[in-house]
Amino acid sequence: MLPYLLYLFKMLVSSAILLGYYWIFLRDQRFHQYNRYYLLGVLIISMVLPLLHFDLSFFNEGIISQTVIRTIEVISVYGEGENVEVSPVGSMLRSITILKLIYSAGIGVGFWGLGIALRRIHRMRKIYKGEQLDDITIYHTREKGTPFSFFRSVFWNDQVSLNSRAGQQIFRHELYHIRQYHSLDILFCQLAILVCWFNPFYYLIRNELRAVHEYLADQHAIGNDGPLEYAEILLERSIQEKQLALTHPFFQSQLKRRITMLTIKPFQKSGYLSRVLALPLVASLSFLLVAFVIRKPSEGGFVAKEPVTIVVDAGHGGPDPGIKLPDGQTEQQLALQISRKIASLGPDYNVKVLLTRMDESLPDNLTDPFEANKWRVLYSNSIKPALLLSVHLNGSDNNSLNGYELHVPRSNGPHQHLNASLTAAQILQNQLSPVVKVNGIKERQNKGIWVLDKSETPALLIECGFLTNPGDYEFIRETKNQETIARKILESAVLFAEHQRGNKAVQIDTVPMSKTPGKGEITFTQAEQMPFYPGGKEAWQKFLNTTLRYPQEAIDSETTGTVLLGFVVRADSTLADISIISDPGKGLGQEAKRVLEASGKWAPAKQKGQAVNCYFKQPITFHLEREF
Known part of the structure; x- marks a missing residue:
């Protein structure tokens, strides 16, 4: 969608510049034939020029230093992720569909008007008898708006x-109109307006082109008579009538300009030359603004030899803020800031960056995070980028944990670009390591990470440090550090694209470098032995029966349903990060959360015999017994 909007913007800019030159230097001057072709040229140039792309990169031919990518062992992390299925009809198309409907409606109105004009001409040809004069047919009528x-x-x-x-x-x-094919000019102009009805400059061009046609025909019609006598005829015969858009009626609303043009002195050649010679300057300015892509060389010399397109997905958004700090800062805000910085610096690297969201709301102004995840993947898959990068930030109850993490699609999943995703992660690891601590490349097995596993292109997720770690937080909130990370990401995108294209300057080192996470760094979402309430299901049910209090507001409104809670059972059996995932309302969610907080310690999850942190989801169903 964005390329089409960019084309439309460039078309408006170029037509505005070229018509502005006409309005200042050429309008109502006596070189009418030149003006005629100039106006027709504006229509053609403004539509064609935005389609041209010339890269001015200051003679930078895409410098990529010899780069060695070290292979890195991937740490497998078990987790379930979000169990969401892609529906064949997505909300991604809503805004695009609305724009298409508006555009189609505009074209429909244009066809309707064009049809009325053509039908009237056809009707008059059938009603009135034509008289042949050489190759011209004259129809004698008493219709309004004639002669034309x-x-x-x-x-x-x-x-x-x-x-x-x-x-x-x-x-x-x-x-003269017939001999000079003026009707063809107007028809071409009408078709341009039909397709680009939203461009106000095209309507002005049509009006000016009609005026120029009249100036030319008036000069020819004078013959050996004086211009004042011809002007007198115009005044005597002028009437105010509705005219057909496709025709050249003799009496029309440009009367004052036509008479003025008949009586002004012929133009001076010096004035003509000065105006015509200014045209190359204006055309060059328009060409530079619209057709050229001017790109500065990147700081490190990592410039793609050919354009690279990547999709950058700022995680979370809207009702899903992600990690939230006491000072009000959220994960979704920082992820968006980093993503915007990547997009703003992309042209320096010949990288086109497409963002899944531009503000703090969910993509496509959705309200459901699950639907937003669908949209992210559908959008990226429709673009087919060289790489999909999802930007997130980490968090933990242990504020001493720090460092960046990279996630790739699960190796036992359906992803068809796993090796390419791993290569991209390895490159990014190498680029980031000199500036920040990187804890390694990881994958979640079982159901993995949705946006990675469902991507039809190479994909990876980056956790830009721990927001819960003071050092990581202070680093990433600084604009200059966000720019540093953004540039490293763009360098990696260039290197990855060049490696995929077979550039020998980007090589793979087969000597593995192993990274192992420290104890307690990983929060599992699926473990060999999941956490449970001490005593099992019966003990949990008994605890709920004795502790749960049905909110009076829910009783009065007869509200029932299931509250889904998400929380972490830590390796030391305590609970953390309790959140309400779904809530029927009327106080049921808060009551369920209160009960869970009062439940005490749980038996922790175990992986390979060791107690580990594990994320867990627990439903609590509220039910009212009805009295009959």
Whole structure:
């Protein structure tokens, strides 16, 4: 969608610049034939120019230093992720569909108007008998708006005598329109307006082109008579009538300009040359603004030899803020800041960065995080980028944990670009390591991470440090450090794209470098032995029966349903990060959370015999017994 909007913007800019030059230097001057072709040229150039792309990169031919990518052992982390299925009809298309409907409606209105004009001309040809004069057909009518010409037909008004001096001048006027193919100009202009009806400059061009046609025809119609006599005819015969958009009626609303043009002195050649010679300057300015992509070389010399497109997904958004700090800062805000920084610096590296969200709301202004995840993947898959990068930040109850983490699609999943994703992660690891601590490349097995596993292109997720660690937080909140990380990401994107294209300057070192996480760094979402309430299901049910209190507000409104809670059972059996995932309302969610907080210690999850932190989801169902 964005490329189309960019094209439309460039078309508006180029037509505005070129028409502005006409308005200042050429309008109502006596070089009418030049103006005619200039206006037609504006239509063509403004539509074609935005399609051209010339890269001015200051003679930087895409410098990529010799780079060695060290292979890195991937740490497998078990986790379930979000169990969401892609629906064949996504909300991604809503805004695009609305724009298409508006555009189609505009074209429909244009066709309707064009059809009315053509039907009237066709009706008059059937009603009135035509008189052949060489290759021209004259229809004698008493219709309003006549006389006028359309291609090789003249629709004459019998109230004007053809044998009178005024009639002869009017006929020469219409004959000139026919000989010079002015109807073809207007038809072409109408078709341009039909397709680009939203461009206000095209309507101005049409009006000016019609005026120029009249100036040319008036000059021819004067013949050996004086301009004042011809102007007198215009004044005498001028009437105010509704005219057809495709025709050249002799009496029309440009009367004052036509008379002025008949009486002004001929143009001076010096003035003509000065205006014409200014055209290359204006055309060059328009060309540079619209067609050229000017790109500065990147600081490290990592510039792609050919354009690279990546999709950057700022995690969370809207009702899903992610990690939230006491000072109000959220994960979704920082992820968006980093993503925007990547996009703003992309042109320096010849990288086109497409963002899944531009503000703090969910993508496509959705309200459901699950639907937003669908949108992210559908959007990226429709673009087919070289890489999908999801930007997140980490968090933990242990504020001493720090460092960056990279996640790739699960190796036992359906992803078809696993090796390419791993290569991208390895490159990013190498680029980030000199500036920040990187804890390694990881994968979640079982159900993995949705946006990675469902991607149809190479994909990876980056955790830009721990927000819960003071050092990581202070580092990433600084704009200059966000720029540093953004540049490292863009360098990695360039190196990855060049490696995929077979650039020998980017090599793989087969000597593995192993990274192992420290104890307690990983929070599992699926473990060999999941956490449970001490005593099992019966003990948990008994605890709920004795502790749970049905909120009075829910009783009064007869609200029932299931509250889904998410929380972490830590290796030391305590609970943390309790959140309400789904809530029927009327106080049920808060009551369920209160009960869980009062439940005490749970038996922790175990992985390979060791107690580990584990994320767990627990439903609590509220039910009212009805009295009959």
